[in-house]
Amino acid sequence: MFLTINDISKDYMNQQTVQTVLSSINVTIKEGEFVSILGPSGCGKSTLLSIVAGLTKPTTGEIRLKDSVIKGPGKDRGMVFQQAALFPWMTVEENVLFAIRDIKDKKDQLEKAHHFLKMVQLSSSLHLHPHELSGGMQQRVSIARALAMNPTVLLMDEPFGALDEQTRMLLQKELEKIWLETKKTVLFVTHSIYESIKLSDRILVMGTRPGEIIADITVDIERPRLRTDEQVTRLESEISNLLEKEIEKVMYEELGR
């Protein structure tokens, strides 16, 4: 299998007690799949993504990408966070060029940067600085930057979480178009049930305390998927019911039963 998450668990030490955040996560992901991770706040979605990125060490288990065990961060995994984290003193073009600075042929490097900036519709903003861009434009730069590095897997942690609804819808459409063009494998963390249905081939729904996968749903709905499609609204309410139960469970525990 392309990406294998094998028996991953993660304990954190918080205030001298061990908190098990993830428990026995087993997932296999095919090349080119778009997989979303949904779950209540604090269930461990970002921790799981960070383990795949190699930024966090799991307590048990291993992640395999193609035939290699992930031991740390690597260029085979591109990351997009909720905040774009661009270099403020660099232009849009320079931010992308910097990410691919190991391409020795300068013409090649520039062509590649322009190619991905065109893909995210920023060709006319090459010489602007981050402070001159809207939040949505900044996020487009960070997507172009991640794609230019040609990762095997794109890891996205709530990339549209900080954007207004209109921009979010626009970027969802753009990301879907880019994914259809590039067929990159994507692992995408979101809080939005609709966003996960709109974009994904598969949705992993996580439960909490400890975080584990409670449902692995194949989204077999023709694209583009509209919010009003009957199949979309049906799946949305199915997932919403699943999540409500998890959130109730947490509230119940917090209130001491």
Ligand SMILES: Nc1ncnc2c1ncn2[C@@H]1O[C@H](COP(=O)(O)OP(=O)(O)OP(=O)(O)O)[C@@H](O)[C@H]1O
């Ligand atoms: N570095 C850390 N040290 C200790 N505890 C941590 C650390 N990182 C995360 N946690 C704890 O692990 C749990 C899961 O956090 P995580 O950010 O992975 O959840 P999440 O599902 O992504 O949450 P949200 O949806 O709110 O972003 C939380 O209880 C958090 O406090």
